[in-house]
Amino acid sequence: MFKLGGAELLLILGLALLIFGPSKLPQIGRSIGKGIREMKQATKDISNSLEEEEEA
Secondary structure, X not given: OOOOOHHHHHHHXXXXXXXXXXXXXXXXXXXXXXXXXXXXXXXXXXXXXXXXXXXX
């Protein structure tokens, strides 16, 4: 996809801190992590489904 370096990540974190405040950042991080986990699981399920279809 695209690569982010250390400076870019710090800039994004700083902007998020200014926009949402320090009390909301943990909640936002958990939500993003949960979304990524669900996306990975859905991708894995689709991949397994396609493999089963190929075998049949």
